[in-house]
Each structure stands twice: as C-alpha cells, then as structure tokens.
Amino acid sequence: MKANKIPIGPFHPLLEEAEYFELTVDGETVVDIDMEIGWMHRGHEYISEMKTFTQSIYLVERICGICSTSHPIACVHAIEDIDNIEIPVRARYIRTLVGELERIHSHLLWLGLAGHFIGYDTLWMWAWKYREPVLEMFEIISGNRNHYGMMRVGGVAQDLDSAKVVELYKHLDMIEKKMVMISKAAKDDPVLKSRLKGVGVLSHEDAIAYCTVGPTSRASGVPGDVRLDEPTDAYDLVDFNRIVLQNGDVYDKLVVRVLETFESIKIVRQCLDKLTTVTGPVLNNVKEISPGEGIGRYEAPRGEVFHYIRSDGTNRPIRHKVRAPSYVNIPSFKASCKGIPIADALITLASVDPCYCCTERSLKIIDKNHDPCSFDLLKASREKTERIRREINAD
Amino acid sequence: MAEVEQFIRDMGAKIHAKIEKKRRLYFNVSNDDIQEIAEYLFKKMGCRLSTATAMEMYHGIEILYHFSLDKTGQYFCPRVVIKDKKNPKVNSIASIIEGAVWIEREMFDLWGIEFIGHPRMEELLTINHPGTVKHPLRFKEAA
Numbered sequence: 001m002k003a004n005k006i007p008i009g010p011f012h013p014l015l016e017e018a019e020y021f022e023l024t025v026d027g028e029t030v031v032d033i034d035m036e037i038g039w040m041h042r043g044h045e046y047i048s049e050m051k052t053f054t055q056s057i058y059l060v061e062r063i064c065g066i067c068s069t070s071h072p073i074a075c076v077h078a079i080e081d082i083d084n085i086e087i088p089v090r091a092r093y094i095r096t097l098v099g100e101l102e103r104i105h106s107h108l109l110w111l112g113l114a115g116h117f118i119g120y121d122t123l124w125m126w127a128w129k130y131r132e133p134v135l136e137m138f139e140i141i142s143g144n145r146n147h148y149g150m151m152r153v154g155g156v157a158q159d160l161d162s163a164k165v166v167e168l169y170k171h172l173d174m175i176e177k178k179m180v181m182i183s184k185a186a187k188d189d190p191v192l193k194s195r196l197k198g199v200g201v202l203s204h205e206d207a208i209a210y211c212t213v214g215p216t217s218r219a220s221g222v223p224g225d226v227r228l229d230e231p232t233d234a235y236d237l238v239d240f241n242r243i244v245l246q247n248g249d250v251y252d253k254l255v256v257r258v259l260e261t262f263e264s265i266k267i268v269r270q271c272l273d274k275l276t277t278v279t280g281p282v283l284n285n286v287k288e289i290s291p292g293e294g295i296g297r298y299e300a301p302r303g304e305v306f307h308y309i310r311s312d313g314t315n316r317p318i319r320h321k322v323r324a325p326s327y328v329n330i331p332s333f334k335a336s337c338k339g340i341p342i343a344d345a346l347i348t349l350a351s352v353d354p355c356y357c358c359t360e361r362s363l364k365i366i367d368k369n370h371d372p373c374s375f376d377l378l379k380a381s382r383e384k385t386e387r388i389r390r391e392i393n394a395d
Numbered sequence: 396m397a398e399v400e401q402f403i404r405d406m407g408a409k410i411h412a413k414i415e416k417k418r419r420l421y422f423n424v425s426n427d428d429i430q431e432i433a434e435y436l437f438k439k440m441g442c443r444l445s446t447a448t449a450m451e452m453y454h455g456i457e458i459l460y461h462f463s464l465d466k467t468g469q470y471f472c473p474r475v476v477i478k479d480k481k482n483p484k485v486n487s488i489a490s491i492i493e494g495a496v497w498i499e500r501e502m503f504d505l506w507g508i509e510f511i512g513h514p515r516m517e518e519l520l521t522i523n524h525p526g527t528v529k530h531p532l533r534f535k536e537a538a
Contacts, residue, residue, distance in 0.1 A: 010523075020523075038520035046532060084417065211444045211494030223465070224443065230418060230468030295419060295461065295470055297445075306461065308448050323446035331497055 003031070006342075008349075010039045021333070021349060025342055033337045035330060048320040053079055053153060053289055053311075056320060060307070061147055063322065066109060069102050070300030071307070071322065072151035077232060078296025078309040079153045082289055087233075090275070091155035091282040096234040097271040098141065098150050099298065100264040104175065105134040106301035107257040107264075110353045111186060114254060117347050118195055119382030123185055130178040133171045140167050155283035165275055172272070176265050183258050187251075191389045196251035199340065200348030203248055206335035214303020215256040216329045216352045220248035226299035238270040248336075250344075250351040289313070300325055302353050326354045343380040398440065398464060402471065406435060412474075421459075421472045426485050429460075432473050433488040433495075436462045442471060444492050447499070449506040451534055456483045456508060477508070487513040505532040 003026050010020040018039030024032040044063055048056045060071040073095060080087070087095075108131040115123030135145040141160060142148035150156050160168075186192065202212070207220035217224060223244045227235045240263045245252040291313040297306050303325030310319040329352040337348055399420055403410060409428040414421040424432050436442040442462035450457045455478040462471040477483040487510035489495045499510040500519040507530035510516060521528040 036522060038518075038522055038524070041520045043531075081416075081419070208443070209493040211492065213443075224463075226468075229465045293421065295472075304445065304463075306445050308446075308459070308461065310450065319448065319450045321446065321448040327497065328446075328494055331494065 010036070019330075019354065023337070023342070023345060028341050028343075030337050030340050030342060030345055033333050035333060037327075037330070045320050045322055048322075049317055052315045053309075053317065056317060057151055057153070058149065060322065061149065061151075064324065065146060066106050067102055067300045067302065067305070068147050069098050069150065070298050070305045071324075073099055073233075074296040074298040074300075074305040074307040075309070075320075076151045076153050076296065077298060078294045078307040079289060079311075081294030081296055082292040082309065082311055083286075083294075085154055085284065085286055087155045087284060088281050089234075089237075090159070090278050090280050092234040092237070093271045093274050093278060094141075094156045094158075094160060094282060095151070096238065097268055097275070098138075098148060098156075099233070100267045100271070101134055101137055101141075103264045103301045104261050104268075105131050106353075107261045108134070108182075110257060110301075110350075111182065111254070114250075114347065114350060115186075117350055117378065117381055118192075119385040120192065123182070123192075126178075126182050126185065130175060130182065133175055137168055137171045140164050140171075152283055153289075154286040155281070157283070159282045160275055162276065165272055168272055172265065172268055176262075179261055179265065183262070187255050187258055190392055191385065193251060194388045194392060195385050196254060196347070197249060198247075199250045199344045200336045200351055201247065201249045202332055202336040204246075206332060207248065210328065210332040210335065212303070212329050212332050212352075213325045214300070214329065215253055215260065216303060216325075216332065218242075218244050219252035219256045221246045224304070226297050226304050230297070232298075234271060234274070237274070238267050240264075240267050250347055253351045288315070302326055303329060326352065330354055341384075343384040346378060346381045396467060396469060398467060398469060399471075402435070402440065406432060418468050419470050419472065421474060424473045424475060426475050426477070429473060429475050430486050430488055430491060433460065433462075434491050436471055436473075437492050440464060441466070444488075444494050444498070445470075447495075447502065449502045449508060449532075451480070451506070451532070454478070456480055456506065458485060458502065458508065460488075483508045484511055485509075486511050489513050504530070506530055507533055 006023040006025060008021040010018040020036040022034045023030050048059055051059055057072045057075050060075045061068050063071050108127045112124040112127035138148055139145050142150050202220050204221045207217045207222045225242050228242050243256050243259045245256055289311045291311055293310045295308055297304050306323040308321040309317045312318050340348055409424055411423040442464050445461040445463045448459045455476045457474055457476050459472055459474045475485055477485055487499055489499055490512055499513050502508045503516055504518040504520050
C-alpha cells in the first residue's frame with residue numbers, strides 16, 4: 001500500500017486562519033499527523049511589554065476575534081493577582097455576563113461549522129442565524145458586536161442601565177427557545193449521532209498526557225473548569241453545573257458544548273436578575289501596580305486562557321505570557337487522529353474548535369512521486385454522512 | 396492548603412526562595428531537580444502543565460513552569476534560573492509530560508534555550524519564516 005501525505009493549509013483565500021496539518025495516510029486510514037503553527041504569530045507578548053497595563057488589555061482583546069473577551073478577563077485577573085485587587089460586586093456580574101454571552105456565541109459558531117463540515121447545512125444556518133441575537137446583546141451592552149472594550153483593572157468600563165437589562169432579557173428568552181430547537185437537531189438526530197459517535201476519540205489518558213483543556217478535555221472525562229475550580233468574578237455567586245462526559249469522541253464534544261450553552265444561558269439570566277437589584281460602582285480606582293508577578297486565567301469557550309504578568313512597579317509589564325487553549329488542544333490530534341478513516345479527519349480536526357474554516361478546500365494529495373491529485377476532504381466527509389443517512393432511512 | 400503542605404514536606408530540600416500567595420506557590424529549583432519536581436507534580440499530585448514562561452533577567456534566563464492542580468485551583472510554579480546566558484541549557488520534561496513538547500520548542504525558538512533530552516528540538520513559531528529570525532525575544536547586545 002502506498003503511503004500518501006496530505007497537506008492541509010496553510011494559506012487559502014477561503015481559510016480564516018493559517019494552520020498547517022500534514023496527514024500521512026495508508027489507503028483510507030490516517031496513520032500519522034504532523035502540525036505546524038506560527039503562520040499567525042504577531043508578537044503580542046513582546047508588544048505588550050511596550051504598552052501600559054491598560055493598553056495591554058486592549059491589545060490582548062485583539063488576539064482572537066471569536067473569544068475577544070476571554071483574553072482581557074485573564075489579563076485583568078493576572079494584574080489584579082499581583083496586588084490582590086478586589087472588584088465591586090456589580091462589576092463581577094457584568095464581567096460574568098459578558099464572558100458567558102461570548103461562550104454562547106462561540107459554541108453556536110462551532111456548532112454551525114461542525115454541521116457544515118459533515119453536510120448538515122441546515123444546522124449551520126440555524127446556529128449562525130441564532131448567534132446573531134447574541135452579537136446584538138453585545139451591542140446593547142458595550143456598543144460593539146465584537147471587541148467590547150469592557151474590561152478594566154478593578155472592574156469594568158461601562159455600567160448597564162435598567163432599560164438595557166430589559167432589552168437583554170427579551171433577546172435571552174428568544175435565544176433560549178431557539179437553543180432548545182437547535183439542541184434537538186444536533187444531539188438527538190439519529191444520522192448525526194451515527195456519524196459522530198466513536199469518531200476521533202481522545203482517551204482520558206491522552207487528554208491528561210497532552211494537558212488539554214475546555215470541552216476537549218471535559219468530553220474525555222477530565223473535569224477541569226476554571227469557573228468552578230478557581231471561581232473569580234461572579235462564578236461563586238451563581239448556580240450552574242459542570243458538564244463532563246466520558247467517551248472523548250466528536251459526539252461527546254458536541255454534546256458538551258450544547259449543554260454548556262444552556263448552562264451559560266442560566267448564568268446570564270442569574271446575572272441579569274442580580275443587575276436589577278445589586279447597585280454600586282463598577283470600577284475601583286487602581287492607581288499603580290506593585291512589583292511582583294501574577295497569574296490570571298479564565299475559562300474561555302475553548303478552555304483555560306492563561307496570562308502571566310510580571311511587574312517591576314512601573315506602569316508597564318516587564319513580561320507578559322499568554323497561552324491560549326488551542327495551543328494545548330491542537331497537539332492532541334497526534335492521539336485522536338491516528339487510525340481514523342480519512343473522511344473523519346476533517347470533523348476530528350474541527351472538534352477541538354481550533355478556529356479554522358474551509359481548510360479542506362486547500363487540500364491536495366501528493367504521492368511519493370510528488371504528483372498531485374485532487375481530493376476533497378469536505379466532499380469525503382459529506383459523502384460519509386449521506387451514506388449513513390441512506391442506511392438509517394432504509395432500515 | 397493540605398496539598399501545598401504535603402508537597403513542601405516531600406520536596407522541601409529541593410525548594411528554594413519560596414513565595415506563597417493565595418492559590419499560588421512560586422519557588423526556585425535547580426536544573427538537576429526540575430524533572431523530579433515535574434514528575435511529582437504531574438504524576439503523583441495530578442497537576443496539569445498549563446504552560447511555561449521564559450524571561451531574560453539581569454542575573455540569567457528564568458524558566459517559570461506553571462502547574463495547575465485543577466481540583467483546588469492551586470498553581471505550583473517552579474522556577475529554574477540559567478546563569479549561562481550565552482549557551483542556555485536545561486533538562487527537558489517532555490519525556491515526562493507529552494504536553495510539554497510544544498511549550499519547550501517555543502522557548503527554544505524564541506529564547507534559544509536548549510532542552511536536553513527533548514525529542515524534537517526545532518523551531519515552532521518561526522520554522523516557516525521567510526527571513527532569518529533567530530531567538531527574537533532575546534536581548535540583543537549593543538554593537
């Protein structure tokens with residue numbers, strides 16, 4: 001059998017982000033995978049050392065366009081950790097509200113992409129349609145649909161008046177109703193279940209060995225969730241459940257995200273309830289940061305975002321380390337992709353939500369003689385779904 | 396916290412310059428002891444390696460590892476200081492923790508720190524850079 005190498009990426013007009021995967025396949029089976037990153041390296045850590053603490057918060061907000069409030073929250077946590085800065089109760093609820101809304105829109109975005117990759121375009125259109133009201137909620141809260149500029153050391157930048165809270169309730173009620181519909185379409189559909197069950201399994205042991213985080217690890221039975229392990233902001237003031245499943249396959253990763261979306265809706269509702277009763281300032285005046293070091297982390301939609309900041313007592317950090325969740329989740333492909341059929345490779349790579357889309361369209365196979373031949377990974381993935389659909393309908 | 400006290404009791408002789416804060420423990424360890432400390436934290440205590448931070452200071456290059464004990468929210472941060480700035484070398488923990496492979500490769504790439512025993516000591520972020528980039532985060536000596 002001839003071993004082929006399949007390069008995926010790194011650049012293509014339809015590629016949202018640049019990543020490079022090289023699959024080694026033996027016939028229809030993936031036998032190895034290699035990954036290269038660095039195509040998007042922008043030197044944020046170095047730039048941050050030339051900015052003031054407040055400017056750094058805006059800088060890290062631009063690391064990711066999807067989870068653009070997770071980095072600022074982790075960043076302010078790290079700065080606050082240096083001096084044990086307390087923040088007002090009302091600000092804690094606003095931070096949690098913004099963070100959880102981001103989780104809802106990010107999980108809906110992933111759900112849509114997952115549907116698209118396996119040929120469920122209806123799911124894709126529904127998920128993205130009902131992600132839109134979440135972005136409108138951000139607009140009500142901050143004035144922006146993305147890059148909200150809400151986080152400050154010692155609290156948040158803007159308060160919410162009662163008229164805005166009423167508007168947010170209306171949007172949330174609608175999103176909750178639609179999520180019930182999307183949830184049924186995603187996790188109770190027999191074709192989808194057959195297509196994703198047992199695909200791209202990341203075992204419990206591998207999830208620990210690769211130090212994975214977020215839904216990727218929680219779908220493999222590793223219970224880590226920063227919101228409950230080290231509750232900051234209002235997470236110790238609201239009631240919600242930790243979602244942990246055991247199989248580690250793509251289906252469990254999907255179910256974790258769907259269930260977490262409902263938990264996030266629950267948290268958002270509790271925050272809105274409290275914002276109608278809890279009054280007071282939303283920002284403590286922090287004039288200077290002492291010399292020292294601090295660790296800040298936050299449970300982003302993809303897992304723990306980690307920031308480390310070291311201060312020498314001036315108004316800027318002397319070291320600012322950032323570690324995003326995909327950085328530790330992507331190496332786990334080495335474990336989850338080996339031995340899977342090539343038609344499952346795309347959805348397995350997408351299952352950790354590494355923020356790439358349409359990657360498959362830059363794909364070609366190069367055989368040992370370096371002769372390219374066309375192969376469409378998206379087509380293979382959709383054909384497998386269609387095959388399963390026909391089999392189920394025939395029964 | 397019971398876990399911190401147990402760790403200090405078991406590894407006390409290897410821990411120097413300890414700084415304790417709420418849910419944070421920073422301490423220095425020697426290069427010879429880092430593998431044993433990493434193995435204890437990862438395998439015995441069940442910590443997760445979150446990441447590691449390299450820093451160039453006046454007294455040398457520091458590597459600060461961040462181990463998270465997720466069940467309590469406690470962070471253990473062993474720090475290795477390498478005095479030899481021109482030829483920084485430290486023992487790799489990638490053979491103990493698979494998740495350290497990329498973390499150490501990144502420090503090799505950006506800071507020029509060689510990890511002894513690493514299975515694939517090559518660039519991670521600048522591997523496909525079109526120009527000549529070598530350890531971009533190291534201080535450049537004045538001409």
